[in-house]
Amino acid sequence: MSGLSKVRSVVFKNATPILLAIFAIFVVVKMPVFFTPDNLISLSSQGAIWGLAAIGMTMLIITGVTDVSVGSQIYLGGVITVRVFQATESMVLGLLCSILVCMAVSAFNGFAIVKVGLPSMITTLAVQQVCNGTASLIIGKDSVITMPDEFSVWGQTRVLGLPISAVLFLALFVVGCVVMNCTKFGRYVYAIGNNSDAMAASGVNVFRIREITFIITGILCGIAGTFNVSRIGGAQFNMGIQMEFSCMAAVVVGGTSMLGGSGNMIGTLLGVFVIAALDQLLRMFSVSVYLYNVFWGGIVLFTVSMDLLKKYQERHERELKNLAAQEDEQS
């Protein structure tokens, strides 16, 4: 391989990490204010909410499906927590109900996509609309519900200087890491994303494994929903919208391929940090909301394109290798 194509190969394969490194250096040099405790706490309490869902999303994307309904599930779960708390004064019950509802929604997603065979994009998009609408109906015409102070206890208590949601996120993240790397279940998830037919031929119940990944995502969305409303201190219209996008962005920036079969949890953790940091940064610059959207879309497009280029590059190199091997054989 010539020098130039070697450079090209390295750049293609590591485009996202290289870009992130440049970004990190830029922030450190230019914006020391970014690293003040207040700023970091605000960042982590926001990022932790959709970061929870990103744990499940990583599993889903590794099996080869995308779920664009997670943001709406978080919205719906939050609204349900609010209503249950109003009725029972119990945060725990609110959490349980939120988890149950989101679990049911995700289980439905899984059934429709895996068992029935509906395409994941349109199915979860439709479910997203249903959840959004239902949640808004439950909020009612006031569009905002303000809650008493005790409702905000979970969202505003600090453990070791961090919000509970952030601690919970880190803990569940560690569990997710272990599940994906050390258990049979995790190995099956990867294998299904690689070649689900081959997995079925190996005698593993593919539907069960995939359904479980959906249910895990649902549970995580339920937890995220409760902490979201507790952090805000109430519910309002359309909170959680676009969270699925932050989720997906974090997962792909973390190196999980949208084509399925490869990726890892640690990458997602980094991705969550990066996306949350970028988010915060854009807010600090008070970038216009429109420009903000353009920026997010651009980042995700860039990362998935780079992933594809990386695949091409790898295939190209493999072909070259095979060609060389064949020539060896002939000579």
Add this chain to the structure above:
Amino acid sequence: MEQKEKDYLVIEDIHKSFYGVEVLKGVSFSAAAGEVHGLLGGNGAGKSTLMNILGGIYSKDSGRIFIDGKEANITDSKAAERAGIAFIHQELKLFGLRSVAENIMISNLPTKGPFHFVDDKKKNEIAKQYLDEVGLQVSPTTRLDELSIAEQQQVEIAKALSLNAKVLIFDEPTSSLTSRETNILFGIIRQLKKNGACIIYISHKSDEIFEICDKVSVLRNGENVGTRDTANTTNDELVSLIIGRKLDQYFPELPPAPGPEAETVLEVKGLVNKKLNGVSFALRKGEILGLFGLMGAGRSETARAIFGLDHLFSGEIYMEGSQVKISSPRKAMKTGISFLTENRREEGLVLNADIRKNLTFPILSRVSVPGIGCIRAKTEMSLVKEAFKRFLIKATGPEQRAATLSGGNQQKVVLSKWFMTDSKVLILDEPTRGVDIGAKAEIYQLITEMVEKGLSVILISCEESEMMGMCHRILVMRDGEIIGEFQRDETTQEELVGLCIGGKAV
């Protein structure tokens, strides 16, 4: 019965129907441990159905399967695995982005500790044992898609061994291997045989069957039409078993060659473009004219130029005596020329459409209401039904998707499509490539029938036997020029081949 009791795998009287069509009509055969048993047969003969029954993908309607003397009840792939049956698929069923060890061990990953975490160290150790057994020198932690196809196949064999498989089914395992890789594979198969495995070897290539198999069974139309010891049979015998008649009847009797007085349908003079250096010839009515040569000699290029697919620098084309200008395939079809390209899947068929749509694409104007363009379903359907009967298309019905047909039947659909256009000249580029031997004979028969009805055919092929068996007259091409012309009986296969690789022009 004595013999059968000794055999490791015994299949008795298996029947299987799909949608009322009987695919297996009581197949029986048996194979011993330490034996490589070849399985031959055309597409649609029932080989893959039978193997899928063994693998637990399909369930049989009736019949019995014995393994090591005990009846095996194979209901799903897990049951097949328990019975010790493993498949080495034509298209490998592996996980490209995972490690070699993970691929081998996926269905019984070893675990340790109170949480049953996967024991990677043990997994790699066990995988290494099986890799050694098939003689593959790679680290178990290598990512699978860094291996060559041949090495990946060895991983699949290692996987089968890890499942304790005693019956290994190889489905055309050499289709994407080089000759050296094939030899390595045969070494492995011989080793497995020595260790007492019972091996079923499916292939189209008879030289492989003779090299590696001890016995061979031939399936035709869902029946076992004969089991032979490879030491006591010949290629000719196997071919006649496969096609169900003697080899000399393999090519149909051609209608008599039209004499020089016959009417000339198509004439080309001095065709020149990037690939052609002045090609001239004339095609008579009811004639099959062969264009023979190596790849790139200008055979397909000539056809593409005549059909308006490639640009011509100079040259003239005459259709029934009058000069025509063909600038596009559309023009060519209007003049009465049809072209079956060598890329059946890419250019010949709309794979996702059903057979009916594929058949009537070129003749939609004939089946639709004139001026309005609305398709008359009844007219279309009757044409399609007629084509099914006339051209021996084997399918579940006109609504079957083209992609799901066997190679031979796909080709028959493409052929029928062009036959139905009522063209005067049909150019066939490699019409039997990738088609099994039974369908091949049927395609030859179809071509002959159409020629008898007055069609003129230009047949392009790189198989000498096809040239000799199917053409009235053969033109040999090299470097974009015609360097030889022969009547059918004037030449030999050796002469043709010698000429196109650089012998003397006649």
